[in-house]
Amino acid sequence: MTIPDPVHPAWLPSEAFRAIGARRTLVLGDGLLAGTVHDEVAQACARYGGRVRRDAGSEPYDLVLALTTAEVPPGVAGAVRPDSALGDEGYVLARRDGATVVLADEPAGLLYGLFHVVRLGERAFAAERPAEHHRPATRRRMLDHWDNVDVHPVMGQVERGYAGGSVFWRDGAPRGELARVRAYARLLAACGVNAISVNNVNVHATEAHLLTDRLGDVAALADVFRPYGIRVHLSVNFASPVVLGGRPTADPLDEDVRTWWADVTERVYETIPDFGGYVVKADSEGQPGPFAYGRDHADGANLLAEALAPYGGVVHWRAFVYNHRQDWRDRSTDRARAAYDHFAPLDGRFRDNVILQVKHGPIDFQAREPVSPVVAAMPATRLAVELQVTQEYTGQQRHVCYLAPMWRDVLGFRPWGDGGADVAELVGGGDLVGVSNVGDDPYWTGHPLAQANLYAFGRLAWEPRLDPAAILDEWIDLTFLPAATGDAEPAASGATDRLRRTLHEIMDDSWRTYERYTAPLGVGFMVRPGHHYGPDVDGYEYTPWGTYHFADRDGVGVDRTRATGTGFTGQYPPPWSEVYESLADCPDELLLFFHHVPYGHVLHSGSTVIQHIYDTHFAGAEQATEARRRWQEAAGLFDPSLHDRVKALLDEQVRCAEEWRDQINAYFFRKSGVPDAHGRCIP
Ligand code: BDP
Secondary structure: OOOOOOOOOOOOOHHHHHHHHOOEEEEEOOOHHHHHHHHHHHHHHHHHOOEEEOOOOOOOOOEEEEEOOOOOOOOOOHHHOOOOOOOOOOEEEEEEOOEEEEEEOOHHHHHHHHHHHHHHHHHHHOOOEEEEEEOOOOOEEEEEOOEEEEEEOOOEEEOOOOOOOOOOEEOOEEOOOHHHHHHHHHHHHHHOOOEEEOOOOOOOHHHHHHHOOOHHHHHHHHHHHHHHOOEEEEEOOOOHHHHOOOOOOOOOOOHHHHHHHHHHHHHHHHHOOOOOEEEEOOOOOOOOOHHHHOOOHHHHHHHHHHHHHHHOOEEEEEOOOOOOOOOOOOOOOOHHHHHHHHHHHHOOOOOOOEEEEEEOOOOOOOOOOOOOOHHHHOOOOEEEEEEEOOOOOOOOOOOOOOOHHHHHHHHHOOOOOOOOOOHHHHOOOOEEEEEOOOOOOOOOOOOHHHHHHHHHHHHHHHOOOOOHHHHHHHHHHHHOOHHHOOOOOHHHHHHHHHHHHHHHHHHOOHHHHHHHHOOOOOOOOOEOOOOOOOEOOOOOOOOOOOOOOOOOOOEEOOOOOOOOOOOHHHHOOOOHHHHHHOOOOOOHHHHHHHOOEEOOOEOOOOOEHHHHHHHHHHHHHHHHHHHHHHHHHOOOOOOHHHHHHHHHHHHHHHHHHHHHHHHHHHHHHHHHOOOOOOOOOOO
C-alpha cells in the first residue's frame, strides 16, 4: 500500500515525519495495522534517508515499535516492559540507551504509538524518557457524518455541512476518490478517531439502500478505513422493513420484522466482518420510530441490538427525541425536558449493546447550554455524549470558534457536584461522538482553522483532561511547524513563536468571543430559522419548534424552575437541581436558560442583564475586529493562499459579529427602553 501525501493541506504533512524518516526503525509484529505502521515509516524513510526493518537483525535501532508478543532484540526493550495490560489500543513509550521504544499489546496500539512519536518529533529522540503508559479514556471515538448520498433538496449534499460536498458521496453515487478517503482516515487515526458513520442520521430514500442493495458502497469505504483502525457504522432508517423489505410493518415486537433485521444484519457482516453497527434517529424531526406502533424506544433499540449482538455490533440510539410541532402558546411545554422525559424512565431496559447517544446539552448544540441531565439519570444504560464539531450554531465555519474549551467544560462537569464523577468518567470506557465538520473543501473543513476542532475532538475523546491550549499547540506543531519541532533554526524560531502566538490569540478565547456577540446568557436560538446563520431574535419565537426566549418589555429568559416554570431544573440531581433553581446561585452564563428575569436584574458580575447584553455585544464585535487585525499582521507567516482564505473569512466574521451586535442591542434597547450606560451607539 502506498500512502499518498495528504491530498489537501492539514495536519500530518510528510515533513511531520522528518524526525522518524531520518532514523533506523524496527517494526515488529503482524497484522494489518502493523503493516500500516511499517508503511508510514517506510514512506518517511524514502524521503528522509532512514531505514525501516520488520525483522530484528543485529543492527542498532533509534526507534522500535513492537508488539509485546514479538521477540524484541535483547537490550532494546527489556527495561520498558509494560506494568499492566495495555488493552486493544494502548501503548507504552520510553527512551532508554539511545533507543525510543513503543510497545503495544495489539497493532492498533502501535499505530497510536507511532503517531505519538510523530507528535513529539525530535523530542522523541532527545533525552532519556521514563516509561509512559497511554490508554484511551473512551472505547469508541466516533465521527458521525451527516452526509447524504443524494443531494437533498433543502439540506444539500451534507446536512449542516460548511466544507463543500461530501468526501464519500456525490449526486447519488459514491465519489470513488479513495485516495482522498485514505488521506482522511490517516488524519483521523493521527488524532485518535476509531469509528465513523458514513451517512446522515436523517436517512432519506437513497441512503436507506446502503443497508441492503448498496451495501457494497459501504464495504468499499470500510476497506479504506480498516488499515487505520477505523470501523465503519451506518445510519439506518427504523422503517427499513417497510421501505426496503416491503413488509407491512416495522413494529419492533413483530416476529417477521425481527427476522428481517436479523437476515439483513447477517448479510452486512458477511460483507463487512468488522462492521461497527447502526446509528438511529427515531421519532425525531420526521424520522420514523417505534412510537408509530405504540412501542417505546427500548423496544426499538433492542430490536436492532438483538440483530447486531451475534457479531459484536452496537446500536447508537439517539436521545434527540422531541416534539417539533408543539404549541408555542402552551408555556408548560419545554424542549429541554424532552430527552430526559423520554429516556430516563427506560433506564435498565436497554440491551447491553445499545448505546444511548445524548447531545451534550438538553436542547441542540447552542453556543451555551448546561450539560444534559440525561448523563446523570441512566446509570444502567451505556451512554455516548454527542458533540457538534460541525459549527451549525457556532459560526458555520465562517467564524473562528475553537470549541475545545467548551467540550472540556462539558467533559469536566460534575453532575453530583464536587467529589462526584465528571462527564468524562461517566462516558469513560464508553463513547464520545462528534458530528463531522469535514467536506471536499481544499482545507477539509472550509475554514482552515476549523481543522483544529476536528483534531481537538479526537484528542479529547482519547484523553478528556487535556488542556485545550495544549491541544492547539499540538495541532499548530503538526500543521504549520513540522520542521520546527526540536530542530528549528534560531532565526526561524522567532517567526515560529509569532505564528504560534497569533493562532493562540485568535483561537484560545474564540468560543467565548462568539458567545459574546450572539445570544446572551445561555438563552440560545436567536438564529435565522432554517439555515441557522446570523441573527434573528424572534425567528423561532412563535413557532412550533420550542426554542424560545420569552423577551417582553419587562424581561427575558425561560423559566425552567420547579417553583414557577417548566420544572426542568428537577431533572438534575443535587446540588445542580438547587443551584439552577435558585436565582441567586444560578451561574451568570446560564441565567436566561433557567430563569426569566427583569432587565434590571443584577448578575454576580455586578452588571445588570441589559447592561451585560450591551457590554458583551460591543466587546465581542470588537474582539472579532481585533482577531482580524492580528491575522493581517501575521501575513508572511502563513502560506499566502491559506492566509487569504482566512482573511476573507475574518472579514465575514467581523461583518456578521457587527450585525449580531446591532440587532441584539437594538432589539433589547427597544424592548426595555433602557439606554446603554456608556452612551454607545445602538441603532
Ligand atoms: C439539528 C440540526 C438538524 C439535525 C438534528 C439532529 O439542525 O439538521 O438533523 O440536529 O441532530 O441541530 O438530528
